[in-house]
Structure formats: structure tokens, C-alpha cells
Amino acid sequence: MTTNEREANELSPDLVNWIGETANGTVISTDRRPGGGRREAWVVEVRDADGTVRPLFLRYDRLDPEEKGDDFTLHREAAFFRALSGTAVPVPEVVGVHPTEQAILSELVPGQAWFSRLRNEDERVSVASDFMRILAEMHRVDPHRLGLPDQDPDADLRVLVHREIDTWEKIYRDAGTRDPLIDLGLDWVRRNVPDVGGPVVIVQGDTGPGNFLYEHGRVTAVLDLELGHLGDPHDDLAWVSVRAVQEPFTDLMERFGEYARASGTDLDVERIRYYRVLAELRIVILGHRNRVEPDLLGEVGNGLVYGLLHRRLLLEALADVVGEEVPEVDPVPATPSERDWLYDAALEQIRQIIVPRSEDPFVIQRSKGLARILKYLREASSVAGAVEQRNLDDLESVLAHRPSSVAAGTAELVGRCLAGTVPVGTAVHVLLRQVAGETQALRPAMGVLADRRFDPLPRAVETGATDDR
Template sequence: MATATENATELGANTLSSELVDWVGDAANGTVISADRRPGGGRREAWVVEVRGADGAVRPLFLRYDRLDPEEKGDDFTLHREAAFFRALGGTAVPVPSIVGVHPVEQAILSELVPGQARFSRLHDEGQRVSVASDFMRILAEMHRVDPHRLGLPDQDPDADLRVLVHREIDTWEKVYRDSGSSDPLIDLGLDWVRSHVPDVSGPVVIVQGDTGPGNFLYENGKVTAVLDLELGHLGDPHDDLAWVSVRAVQEPFTNLVERFDDYARVAGTDVDLDRVRFYRVLAELRIVILGHRRRTEPDLLGEVGNSLVYGLLHRRLLLEALGDVVGVAIADVEPVPSVPGERDWLYGAALEQIRQIIVPRSEDPFVIQRSKGLARILKHLREAESVSAPVEQRDLDDLEAVLDYRPSSVAAGTAELVRRCLEGTVPVETAVATLLRQVAGETQALRPAMGVLADRHFDPLER
């Protein structure tokens, strides 16, 4: 059995260590002949590797890899933990990639490469879109039928009361937040709300995928071929996953959401409780914002910074909109501040045009193209922020002064005081949410050129 790569030095600019390449070869009983890093993968790297077996046949496989030590990353969502969810769902009605190997030390999962497309937004035929989306909701209902005892993780108790599990889930995410060593008033507000509004139901307890929906499954020929990304999996309420579908549908519109919930209910044999979906929508957005907070406090300079800016702000806004929905604050239009052109605008323009007309067209590596577009988003944001940041700041200070009865020294200090008073009960939560929504409108204006259509995306209606 050959185990060494034929040429470890030619595996691309983003290389895998020779030790990891050897492990891939051992796990697949062959020799690694190529490794290609692919765009996406969220917080983890995504690689397609080809392994030649003793019979000469080439076998394509998929490698999910996280270079960060779990202790350094500051959360318990390891690839080793995720592998337990894939194994629990293996052999059930839920299509998941077959695990070839899990590295005993490093955070790496090697699996079969499943055919299919991940980007639901690339599917334009409406009949095909409905077919795939309906099939996914069927599979999600089947996932919630899988015996949760199959999971076998010591921190996930399938016999616990659902309310206990939800509080434990909130504890888990609060720990991730507190371990960052810095505070965010929006997260403090969100944690306080979800703790005091956990649905008063004892079950059922199911395997929850977490972060489920368009973008986290593969499809082909009108059907789902595999469910992907179980990083945030846990035991909990099936409505948690339905809320995630609602969240991800903002990023990639997922046909008629009400009809998709009907699809789920038919297969699950139970009604969908929209109030519970609304609760878990707040919790889902809170989790995303906590992950974004961690990235801001410990930035990865080689990460997808442009995407992080866009999606970080999108989900801060969506968290506030989800909170507004449950406390009765409507989304109000906020008049944009006047944009003042800057002396350096032409430099931003030159950089953007060179990325658009020279760098991207001459790049053949999808990973390089993706990162180039991310750099363009950063430049678009910086150019617009120079033009609007000062008047937005003055408007935010005016808003805070009207609520606090004094003008704070900064927007950050005033926001912290606003939320502190809200948590102690002297400022209504509705007032805090409305004020923060106006703040995020200003932030959205500064990031709008980089956000594109996401700047105006909101949750789909949950009711007819």
C-alpha cells in the first residue's frame, strides 16, 4: 500500500502538510496524486483530493480541514465532534457523505465526494427549485425522525427535557462569547432575551443539524444528494432547524417558505409552531453574531475578510429584525445620510478596476478569484465609509441622546449604556431595539456597495 504523495510540493499555494497528505493516503488505501482547495467551507477549509489505488483507479475524495487547535479557536465545535453526527445519520433516510477517515489528532475529516451543486441560487428553473427545496424539507423531517440515541456524544443527552437542552445550548454559546474577553451590547441583549423566553415545552428531542438550509446541501437532477455541514449539530427542538432554514433563505432565497414548511409538516406528521420558529430565529442569529464577534476580536488576516464584513453586518441586522419581530418593533425606513466624495476615491476606483479587469479575468484558480472578489468588497466598503461615517455617527449620537438624556462621548459608550439600562429594566426593550436598528441602517449604508442585494434582504414571511 502506497502512502506518500507523488509530489507534495505541487499541491497548490495553500498546501497541506506532508503528514496530513500521508494520512489521507493511508485512510484511502492509496497515493494522493492531487489536492485542490475549493472556495467556501465556512470556517473550515474544503479540499478535493484524488487518490490512486493499487489497481491504478483514481478515487476523488473530499477533505474538511481546520488548522486551528480547538483550544485556540475557543469553541467546542470540532471536526471530531461533527464526525459523530455524520456517523449517526449514516445508513438512515438522510443522505450524508460516507466517512473514509477521521484524523486521530488533527481536525480533519475525509469523506466520499458526493456529486451535486451546493449553490441553490445557481438553480434558475422554478420547477427544479421547488423540487429540490421540497426534497430537502422531506429529508429534514426524516433527520428529525432519527433516534437521537444514535449520536452517543457525552455532552448531548437524548433523554433530557427539551427545556434543559435549550438552556444548555444557550450556555454553550454564552461561553464562546465570554471566552472572547470582550463585550458586545447586541449580544448581551440577545442572550438576555433568549434566556427569558425559552419555549415551555418538554419535547420532542431530535438531532438538529444547525445552520441548515440552502447552501449546506448538495443537489442534482431535482433531488438532494447529500446534507453537508453538521458543525453546529446538537440535540434539541426540530423548530430550531426550521428557523435556520428561514435564516439561510435570506442569503439564498428558497422558494415559498410557507409552502416549504407545509412540505415539512406533511412528512413530519406534525404542525409547525411559528412562535417557536420565531424564538429559534433569534437564537440562530445570535449564534451567528457570536461567531462573528469572535472573528472581530481575533481577526484572521488570511480569512475571507470581505465576506465576513458583509455577512457579519447582515446577521447583526437580522438579529435585530428577529428581536423586533418578537417584541413588536416594525422595520422603519431610515433616510440615508448625504455621501461626500473623498479625495482618495480615484485610488479605490483604480484598485477595484484592476481587480475586475486584470486580476480576476487572468486568474484560473476559483479560490484566488473568490478572494479577489473579497478584497474588492473591502475596498468598496472603505471608500463608502469615508464618505458617510461622520454624519452617520452624529445621527447615532442624536438618537442615543434622545433616549439617555445626555450626549454620550461615543456611539460605543452610549450603546453600552442603552443596553445596560434595558437589561436593568429602565429602558424598554422596544426602545433599545428600535435605536439599534437605526444604527445598523447607518452601518448598512457604509457597506451597501459591498453587500449588493443583501443590503435589502429580509426574512421571508412565516404566515400566509
């Protein structure tokens, strides 16, 4: 059964019964919370036999793993939580894992997830520093504790990185449609795997601000191990760099220095650069699959915003490693439409009527997502034609002929790049100009994210050669 075939704001009676049986009590309330990424987040209250009410947390995915198209199941994620349980890494205690459905029931840990809501700078630094210490502790945990058959702690690191790329390429290929940007990214990460054999550690994946809880200046729990795997500790540091774009994470290089001291290792900034490309590539692959098979009841508005943000960041990460400057692109002139007032009316009703009169945080979040969709549609209708012509001009200047469409021209450009007849930097430059046009259309919905960039990473004295193909 797909997401569209079930009520997304309810849990099935069978699942509620399982929660009660697993927690040895009676479920008295279930409350879906905003967020949770690809998975649903629920706070459930269970009354014990003595009348004590215990709050628990349910992480739930309605999609069957085969339907979803990847191996990142909640059952797999539970293995990472259990591997870290009892170590110096604070994780929620797993109460139970559903035997057939994708559901993890855990203790509800106190704390807030939104790092951006912290306003006191001393507290921001305290939390961020504590997280980097905990990340170093995670990388000290014996990877043999994981015990997953597809994760070999005794393998050479280079082998594990190639397997990780294989995993993500399969997710991409299984979607059934091509994306020239992903083709370009996959080719580059395969050609440039760092020539380092170890160490092999438990990598959280997608780690950093937003994926841990904090309270009173300290981290209370590490969350979201969905993309966990065995690999290079620099992979996690790259993820911190990526997530810091969405939620600025104090002085990033100071935090990396704290990690180095806590872990007792020297950091290789060029490896962080490599894994930053790989991290962004994973995000774009997930977004690609969601576009091929959209969830109409999902966070579509957020998907538009973050999908474009990470396409741009993937290109900027590639530009950084191949030495290409990010171009400054002037906005195209907008052509107002006589239907603009209808978008404005819908937006004002969401802002002044629907959101203020809603008490459910989930409804408020989705209402804001609808507003983002409307803002994009309004702006796109006024600039799409001019952006298309500029993109065709750019492609013609490189291909020496005018393509029939932007999509066809972009596919040809990247095809030539993969064949070695066009430099990666040239393709990245053209694609960055395309993303600038998309950003103009989505800017009213993106807000500050439209101008967010990576924190700069210093250049090593000797970086070593990378393949610019």
C-alpha cells in the same frame, strides 16, 4: 500553529500521507475549493493499487480546538455524520477521521451546493421539497445514535435549550470583549425559552440552502453538521428561514407545510420565531469572536458583508418578537474624498486585470473579497462622520444626555434595557437605526444582500405572552 503561520493553500506532507494511508492509495492531487465556511474544503484524488483514481473530499481546520475557542470540532461533527449514516438522510460516507488533527476525509458526493444557481423554478421547488422531506427524516432518527457525552437525548427539551444558550454564552464571554447587541440577545433568549418539554431530535444547525448538495432535482447529500446538537425541530426550521435570506428558498411557508406533512406534526410558528432569534444570535457571536481575533488570511470581505447582514437580521428578528416596527432610515449625505480615485483604481484593476487572468477559483473568490473591503472603505470614508452624529442624536434622545461616544452610549442604553428601565423595543429601534448607517457604508459591497429580509411568518391566532424585557 495558527492559520497565519502556515501556507493556507497547501496541505502538510504528514496530512497528505494520512490521506493516502486512510484511503489505501497514493494522493496524486489536492485542490482547495472556495467555501467551506470556517473550515477549508479540499478535493483530493487518490490512486488505488489497481490504478483507479478515486476523488475524495477533505474538510479541514488548521486551528487547534483550544485556540479556536469553541467545542465545534471536526471530530465532534464526524459523530453526527456517523449517527446519520445508514438512515434515510443522505450524508457523505466518512472514510476516516484524523486521530489528532481536525480533519475528516469522506467520499466525494456528486452535486452542486449553490441553490441560487438553479434557474428552473420547477427544479427549484423539487430540490427544496426534497430537502424538507429529508429534514423531517433527520428529525425521526433516534437521537441515542449520536452518543456524544455532552448531548443527553433523555433530557427535557427546556434543559437542552438552556444548555445550548450556555454553550454560546461561554463562547461569547471567552472572547473577552463585550457587544451590547449580543448582551441584549442573550438576555431575551434566556427569558423566553419555549415552555415545551419535547420532542428531542438531532438538529443539524445552520441547515438549509447552501448546506446540502443537489443534482437532477433531488438532494444528494446533507453537509455541514458543525453546529449539530440535540434540541427542538423548530430550531432547524428557523435555520432554514435564516439561510433563505442569503439564498431564497422558494415559498417558505409551502416548504414548512411539506415538512409538517412529512413529519406528521403541527408546527408552532412562534417557536420558529424564537429559534430565529437564537440562530441569528449564534451567527453574531461567531462574528464577534472573529472580530476580536481576526484571521488575516480568512474571507475578510465576506465576513464584513455577512457579519453586518446577520447583525441586522438579529435585530429584525428581535423586533418581530417584541412587536417593534423596523424603522425606515434615510441615508446621510456623502462627502466625497480626493482619495476616492485610488479606491476606484484598485477596484478596476481587480475587476479588469486580476480576476480575468486568474484561473484558480480560490484566488478569484478572495480577489472579490478584497474588492468588497475596498468598496466598504471608500464608502465609509464619505459617510462615517454624518452617521456618527445621527447615532449620537438618537442615543441622546433616549438617555437624556449626549454620550461621549456611540459605543459608550450604546452600552449604557442596553445596560438600562437589561435593568428593566428601557423597553427592549426602544433599544432595538435605536440599534436598527445604527445598523442602517453601517449598511449605507457597506451597501456597495453587499449588493442585493443589503435589502434582503426574512420571509414573513404568519401570526398565530393566540401567540402567548413573551417577556418584552
